[in-house]
Amino acid sequence: MGTVVDDGKKEAQQEALQEAQQEAHGSLADLNPTVVFVLGGPGSGKGTQCANIVEHFGFTHLSAGDLLRAEIKSGSENGTMISDMIKEGKIVPSEVTIKLLERAMLENGNDKFLIDGFPRNEENRAAFEDVAKIEPSFVLYFDCSEEEMERRLLGRNQGREDDNVETIRKRFKVFQESSLPVIEYYNSKGKVRKIDARRPIEEVYESVKAIFAPKDEKAD
């Protein structure tokens, strides 16, 4: 049985979700955007490859992690909670992340989005489906070994508070336990395009390109 505090928190989360639903029905449904989810372990190269796709295929890149970090910087009332969760490698409640994604999509003006690092768990996936009523066209999955991802993250040098060995290992565990089941879910629907992300950046991009531009079409 939940405590009064738990119940209050759940109620607030539900209210926030409902609010997001109301906003979304009117507008995201009208926009009816093309969405590609970009998933893979921390440091698998999602952001790096998204930058290439944006340049050649006219998508807008929305990184859930970047939106959450911007929310912390903005001084929002959720900032401390988001920051604490990111430092622990934990996944922020869906209603917070979905609101940020929704706002970013609606403000953007494009109708083709790469949504990077989302959905990160079943709660993210189900809540997004519920609120946005959007099915991804497909899911790009960058598959990489933990050893290689750790090497890349420790060399990333962007001053991220979660790029330290202790948090990186927690992020790997969360990826294994919570994010892989989401990839499995989409795989069972034939939506996953898996890419061997252990190779050099240019080689990985060759495989990415083949997915976005079928043989007889050329990227800009």
Ligand SMILES: Nc1ncnc2c1ncn2[C@@H]1O[C@H](COP(=O)(O)OP(=O)(O)OP(=O)(O)O)[C@@H](O)[C@H]1O
């Ligand atoms: N194929 C690659 N080979 C070697 N280094 C790479 C490759 N792809 C990306 N990198 C480097 O690895 C680091 C992590 O890449 P990137 O930020 O794109 O990963 P990510 O999957 O978006 O990570 P996160 O989920 O933590 O945000 C960066 O320093 C990037 O330059």
Ligand SMILES: Nc1ccn([C@H]2C[C@H](O)[C@@H](COP(=O)(O)O)O2)c(=O)n1
């Ligand atoms: N859907 C998401 C995406 C990200 N986060 C939090 C937890 C992650 O460890 C952190 C960094 O994400 P990244 O930039 O590595 O994709 O942001 C989340 O809670 N929910």
